[in-house]
Amino acid sequence: MNVTSHIGGKLHGVGLDAFLQMAQMESITCTLTVTSGQTEGKLFLKEGVLIAAETGSLRNAEAATRIISWEQSAIEILDACDKSVDEIRQPLMNLLMDGMRLRDEHKAAPPHAEPEAIGNGQPAAEAPAAEAPEETELTLELASPPSPAPPPRTPPSPEKAPTSEKQVPPPRPPENNARPIKKRPAATGTTAKPPRKRGVKYLCFGAALLVVCGVIGSWLWISAKREKAAYETLGNRVDTTIAVDKKIALMENYLGTDPGPDYAQRIRQRIETLEKSLAEEAVAATRRAADQMVADGNLEGALAAYEDLRKRIPARFQAQANAAISSLREKIATRAFSAMETAALALGPERINTYQDFLSRHPDSPHQNKVRDLIREMHDEYYLYIKRRIAINEAAENWQACLDLAAQFLAAYPDSDHTTALRQYQAECTEKHHAALAFAQLLREAEALGNDYKAAAAVFQDYLKVYPKTPSREDIQREIVRLESLAEHQRLTQTTDAELIRISAAGNRFTANDRQTVTDQHTGLMWCLLDAQAVLDRCLTYEEATTYVMNLDTGGHGDWRLPTPGELLALHRGPAPYPAAPERWYWSSDTQKRYLDQWVIAVTVVIPNLPPEEMSSQKESWRCGSVRPVRGPVKKNSSARP
Numbered sequence: 001m002n003v004t005s006h007i008g009g010k011l012h013g014v015g016l017d018a019f020l021q022m023a024q025m026e027s028i029t030c031t032l033t034v035t036s037g038q039t040e041g042k043l044f045l046k047e048g049v050l051i052a053a054e055t056g057s058l059r060n061a062e063a064a065t066r067i068i069s070w071e072q073s074a075i076e077i078l079d080a081c082d083k084s085v086d087e088i089r090q091p092l093m094n095l096l097m098d099g100m101r102l103r104d105e106h107k108a109a110p111p112h113a114e115p116e117a118i119g120n121g122q123p124a125a126e127a128p129a130a131e132a133p134e135e136t137e138l139t140l141e142l143a144s145p146p147s148p149a150p151p152p153r154t155p156p157s158p159e160k161a162p163t164s165e166k167q168v169p170p171p172r173p174p175e176n177n178a179r180p181i182k183k184r185p186a187a188t189g190t191t192a193k194p195p196r197k198r199g200v201k202y203l204c205f206g207a208a209l210l211v212v213c214g215v216i217g218s219w220l221w222i223s224a225k226r227e228k229a230a231y232e233t234l235g236n237r238v239d240t241t242i243a244v245d246k247k248i249a250l251m252e253n254y255l256g257t258d259p260g261p262d263y264a265q266r267i268r269q270r271i272e273t274l275e276k277s278l279a280e281e282a283v284a285a286t287r288r289a290a291d292q293m294v295a296d297g298n299l300e301g302a303l304a305a306y307e308d309l310r311k312r313i314p315a316r317f318q319a320q321a322n323a324a325i326s327s328l329r330e331k332i333a334t335r336a337f338s339a340m341e342t343a344a345l346a347l348g349p350e351r352i353n354t355y356q357d358f359l360s361r362h363p364d365s366p367h368q369n370k371v372r373d374l375i376r377e378m379h380d381e382y383y384l385y386i387k388r389r390i391a392i393n394e395a396a397e398n399w400q401a402c403l404d405l406a407a408q409f410l411a412a413y414p415d416s417d418h419t420t421a422l423r424q425y426q427a428e429c430t431e432k433h434h435a436a437l438a439f440a441q442l443l444r445e446a447e448a449l450g451n452d453y454k455a456a457a458a459v460f461q462d463y464l465k466v467y468p469k470t471p472s473r474e475d476i477q478r479e480i481v482r483l484e485s486l487a488e489h490q491r492l493t494q495t496t497d498a499e500l501i502r503i504s505a506a507g508n509r510f511t512a513n514d515r516q517t518v519t520d521q522h523t524g525l526m527w528c529l530l531d532a533q534a535v536l537d538r539c540l541t542y543e544e545a546t547t548y549v550m551n552l553d554t555g556g557h558g559d560w561r562l563p564t565p566g567e568l569l570a571l572h573r574g575p576a577p578y579p580a581a582p583e584r585w586y587w588s589s590d591t592q593k594r595y596l597d598q599w600v601i602a603v604t605v606v607i608p609n610l611p612p613e614e615m616s617s618q619k620e621s622w623r624c625g626s627v628r629p630v631r632g633p634v635k636k637n638s639s640a641r642p
Contacts, residue, residue, distance in 0.1 A: 010074070010075065010076050010077070015210075015211065015214060016032075016034060016067070016068060016070075016073055016075060017068060017096050017099070017100070017207075017211045018210075018211050018214035018215050018218060019032075019075065019218070020043075020045075020050065020068075020092060020096065021092065021096075021211065021212075021215040022215050022218045022219055022222070023045055023048050024048040024049070024050075024092055025048065025215070025219055026048065026219070026222065027047045027048040028045060028047075028048055029045060029046050029047055029048075029079075029080075029081050030045050030077050030078060030079055030080070030081060031043070031044055031045070031077075031078040031080060031081055031082065032044075032045070032075055032076070032077060032078075033075070033076040033078070034067050034070065034073050034074070034075055035073060035074045035076075036070035036071065036072065036073040036074075039055065039056070039070070040055065041053065041054065041055030041056075041063060041066070041067040041070075042054050042055070043064060043067060044081050044082065044083040045081060046081050046083065046084065046086075049086060049092075050064060050088055050092055050095065051081075051083050051084075051085065051086040051087060051088060052083040052085075052086075052087045052088060053067060053088065055067055059087075060087045060088045061088050061090055061095065064088060064095050064099070065095055065098040065099045065102055066099075066102065067099070068095060068096060068098075068099025068100070068102075068103075069099045069100070069102035069103040069106065070103075071103065096211070097204070097208075100204055100207050100208070101204065104203050104204065107203075227259060227260055227263065230254070230257070230259070231254075231259065231263045231266075234250065234251065234254045234267075237250055238250055238251060238270075244274050244277065244278055245278070247274055248271055248274050248275065248278075251267045251270060251271050252271065254267060255267055255268070275314060275317075276317065278313070279313040279314065279317035280317075282309055282312060282313055283309065283313070283317070283320050283321065286305050286306060286308075286309040286321070287320075287324075289302075289305055290302035290305045290306060290324065290328075293305065294328075299328055299331055299332045299335070300332065302324075302328055303325060303328040303329065303332065306321050306324045306325045306328065307325060309321050310322070310325070326364075329362070329364060329365075330364075330365070330366070332362070333362035333364070333365035333366070333367060334365075334366075334367070336358060336361065336362060336365075337358065337362075337365065337367040337370075337371070340354055340355070340358050340371075344374075348385070349378065349381050349382050349384075349385035350385075351378075352375060352378060352382055352412060355371050355374055355375050356375070356412065358371055359371055359372070375412060379413055379416065382409065382412065382413075383409060383413075383416070383418055386405050386406070386408065386409045389401075389405050390402050390405050390406065390425075393405070397432075397436065399429050399430075399432045399433035399436055400433055402425075402429045402433075403426060403429050403430060403433060406422045406425060406426050406429065407426070409422060410422055410423070410426075431471060432471045435470045435471040435472040436471075436472065438463070438467075438470070438472065439472040439475055439476065442459055442460055442463055442476070442479075443479070445459050446459050446460065446479070446483065451490065453483045453484070453486040453487035453490060454483075454484075454487040456483050457479075457480050457483035457484050457487060460476045460479050460480045460483070461480060463476065464476055464477075464480075488537075491537065492530075492535065495530060495534050496515050496516075496529065496530060499529055499530060499534070500512055500515070500529070502579040503518060503529075503578075503579065505579070506576050506577070506578065506579050507575075507576035508521070508576075509521050509522060509575065509576040509577075510576075510578065512529065513526070513555065514555060515529065516528070516529055516530075516554050516555040517529055517554065517555040517557075520570075520571060520578070522570070522574060523567070523570055523571075524632060525563075525567060525571075525630050525631065525632045526555075526557075526630065526631040526632055527571065527578075527628055527629070527630050527631075528552070528554050528555075528560070528628055528629045528630075531581070531584070531586065531626045531627060531628040532545060532548050532549075532626050532627045532628075532629075533581075533584060533625075533626035534581070534626075536548075539624035539625055539626060540587075540624065540625065540626065540627065541621060541622055541623065541624055541625075542587050542591075542601065542603050542621035542622075542623075542625075543621060545562070545587045545625070545626070545627035546562065548627065548629075549561060549562055549627060549629045552629055554629070557631055559631055560629035560630070560631055561589070561629065561630060561631070562587060562588060562589040562627060562629070562630075563586075563588055563589065563628065563629075563630040564588055564589050564590060564634060565588040565590050565604045565606060565616055567588075567630060567634075568586055568588055568606035568628075569606055569612075569615060569616060571628075572606065572608040572615065573612055573615075577608075578608075580608030580609050581608075581626075582609065583609065584608075584609075584625075584626055585605050585606065585607040585608075585619075585625050585626070586605060586606050586608075586625060586626055586627055586628055587603055587605055587625055587626070587627045588603065588604045588605060588606060590603065590604035591603050591604075591621070592618070600620050600621065600622075601620070601621040602618045602619070602620060602621070603618065603619060603620075603621050604616060604617075604618055605617060605618065605619050605625060
């Protein structure tokens with residue numbers, strides 16, 4: 001096989017079918033000009049797919065099949081494809097099989113087909129046995145196995161011999177110049193069968209096998225050439241690259257393409273050599289810089305330089321850097337230990353923090369054991385210090401600080417005699433800390449409710465129902481009382497505002513002295529603006545109403561009394577009466593004893609919402625009503641019942 005260029009040029013020694021399969025495997029885009037004798041055709045491939053074909057007046061699948069069937073064809077390759085749409089839309093293997101089938105038919109067909117007359121006027125099925133050699137010649141031309149000898153024929157009986165000499169006209173030649181096949185004379189009692197064309201099957205199988213072998217061989221040859229070309233290209237690029245790190249990057253990218261083992265081994269050896277050279281240069285440069293830093297007393301800078309070097313070079317080249325790092329760390333630890341001892345002399349119990357900081361900064365220092373001995377020696381001193389600090393933070397209810405102090409002591413002395421007590425204290429302190437956090441969260445939730453003090457109090461009440469033993473119980477209860485007081489004050493303020501609006505709407509009969517009392521201009525009596533039920537937000541029995549009035553100090557007056565029935569009726573009768581509260585009745589000072597299965601006290605009450613003639617009635621003293629206290633002298637006949 002010889003290809004004059006990588007993609008373009010002329011192709012010799014490779015069949016068209018083999019090249020098409022190879023192009024499909026390699027996803028090649030090109031245009032093939034195929035010539036066979038004076039006939040020419042074109043095949044268009046896009047990324048290995050045969051998308052169009054043309055020869056003469058034929059196009060696409062029919063043209064592709066015809067071109068593939070040509071023998072001894074020359075192929076010219078153009079590295080471009082003018083077509084972009086797949087006009088064939090058939091698998092390549094189907095086209096190859098159709099082309100090979102068409103090629104076999106061309107091989108099997110005779111150069112010309114002429115009709116032959118059948119002698120003796122016999123039908124084709126009963127041709128004389130003398131024509132059998134011509135039939136044998138046909139089967140040999142189709143490359144079929146030799147047919148078995150026909151069984152001996154039985155001569156026809158005289159009774160069935162033809163009685164007429166009339167000639168049968170020759171059959172019409174078949175269409176498309178196909179060669180007529182003579183029929184064998186049928187044996188007695190049998191029917192003639194057409195010859196079996198096994199040669200076509202064998203020929204197709206052999207051709208397919210040759211195509212596969214050709215494709216595999218071509219693919220292996222092309223792969224080897226490409227791999228060699230890629231290796232040589234890499235070598236040229238590496239040789240022309242100046243920076244060593246870029247050389248290594250090029251070769252590592254090449255290894256990522258999974259080259260052959262021989263090429264990969266060569267590249268790895270080159271990378272190893274370059275990396276070793278880079279590492280040696282980096283180590284030498286770092287050593288020079290670090291030695292200068294050590295001479296200047298900058299041990300930390302030298303250590304940082306070697307640690308940075310260790311990040312930049314492969315692990316197999318880090319031995320020198322590791323040795324230098326160990327030596328520098330030891331020197332730094334020795335210097336730090338001397339400085340720590342000097343500083344600790346001026347510190348009290350807090351010097352333990354200096355010791356612990358040294359242990360964490362220099363875990364590999366040879367002074368570790370000595371520092372631990374210093375920590376053990378100050379055990380009792382440090383415990384007293386922690387205990388005093390805990391007491392200060394407990395007074396401020398800073399529970400997180402208490403927890404931190406206990407944790408500091410336990411970290412320094414995990415096996416101390418005070419360990420058990422401190423762990424128990426940690427549990428108690430943790431509970432208090434969580435309770436404090438919860439209380440702070442409750443305060444934020446209550447504050448978010450704004451002036452809805454009743455809902456805010458419910459937030460704390462609900463928490464107490466779930467956690468009745470919380471350490472913040474007293475704080476929560478105090479907050480509930482405060483919020484309930486605010487809610488009650490808010491309710492009274494709103495109720496007072498509503499009552500003043502109702503009185504103002506009733507006319508000029510009543511004068512509001514302040515936000516607590518009102519004067520009736522008709523009677524001259526002073527009344528409480530709010531009745532007992534409005535103030536207490538609940539009803540009262542007669543005895544409770546009497547006690548309420550006796551203890552009243554509203555408006556700065558202490559001489560309040562229960563009104564008489566006449567005073568109550570006058571308040572809610574006449575022009576512009578006092579606006580009555582819905583569904584409410586009031587106790588008066590008029591009482592009587594009655595016997596109803598037992599002695600009871602009957603009290604005259606006034607129900608303002610009834611018609612004037614039905615307002616006055618009597619109720620037992622145990623019932624629940626309201627009272628509106630009054631001030632001033634009792635008017636004559638004011639206690640008489642209407």
